[in-house]
Amino acid sequence: MAEETPQAPENKPSEQPAADKSAEAKPAEGEAGAPKPEVKSEDQLKAEARSPKKQVAVDAKGSIWMSRRNFFSRAGWAAFFAFVASFLIGSLRFMFPRVLFEPSPIFKAGYPDDYPVGFVSTIWVKEQRVWIVRDDDGLYAIQAICTHLGCTPRWLDAENKFKCPCHGSGFTSEGINFEGPAPRPLERVQVTLAEDGQLLINKSIKFLQEKGDWGKPGSILKV
Numbered sequence: 001m002a003e004e005t006p007q008a009p010e011n012k013p014s015e016q017p018a019a020d021k022s023a024e025a026k027p028a029e030g031e032a033g034a035p036k037p038e039v040k041s042e043d044q045l046k047a048e049a050r051s052p053k054k055q056v057a058v059d060a061k062g063s064i065w066m067s068r069r070n071f072f073s074r075a076g077w078a079a080f081f082a083f084v085a086s087f088l089i090g091s092l093r094f095m096f097p098r099v100l101f102e103p104s105p106i107f108k109a110g111y112p113d114d115y116p117v118g119f120v121s122t123i124w125v126k127e128q129r130v131w132i133v134r135d136d137d138g139l140y141a142i143q144a145i146c147t148h149l150g151c152t153p154r155w156l157d158a159e160n161k162f163k164c165p166c167h168g169s170g171f172t173s174e175g176i177n178f179e180g181p182a183p184r185p186l187e188r189v190q191v192t193l194a195e196d197g198q199l200l201i202n203k204s205i206k207f208l209q210e211k212g213d214w215g216k217p218g219s220i221l222k223v
């Protein structure tokens with residue numbers, strides 16, 4: 001018996017990639033038969049630039065910058081929040097008004113016996129701007145404010161008068177103006193006796209000589 005010899009595989013033509021084929025099919029640029037590149041007119045280019053597609057591309061490219069609509073939207077919200085914040089701050093300020101705490105105009109000035117007759121006491125001038133004077137009529141308190149422009153006069157014991165250092169006005173120990181530009185006497189303030197027997201001075205109640213107040217109760221303490 002004769003043995004069958006194996007047959008050699010048939011030689012098949014190798015397959016080439018489609019790209020090569022297409023490359024072969026298309027003629028190279030510049031060769032005869034190749035399509036010419038499209039040349040756009042100036043009007044076409046302008047129309048493309050104005051087209052919405054192009055605009056969207058520009059917006060996407062410039063996204064780090066705010067669009068005009070975003071800018072006005074954010075500015076509007078910022079203004080709104082600023083208004084609300086200022087309103088709240090103003091309301092809080094209204095709840096805590098600024099109050100000026102002044103010292104009380106009332107103070108105790110010791111006992112009547114601390115002030116001998118014919119004596120002008122200056123011990124309360126620095127703290128309360130008040131002189132305590134005692135004469136034969138009684139005790140009274142004079143405010144140490146010049147009736148010219150408000151300086152503080154000094155008591156000159158040797159000359160038995162009050163003298164203003166600013167413009168030279170002079171006042172008697174009762175407070176009557178007699179020299180200088182002061183237009184009226186010094187003002188007196190209320191003096192009464194407290195429950196404990198001390199002098200009680202109230203600077204908020206004043207007695208003006210030119211108004212005939214010096215004889216009224218509180219303008220002088222009979223002791």
Ligand code: FES
Nearest residue numbers: 146148149164167
């Ligand atoms: S303020 Fe006293 S004289 Fe002018």
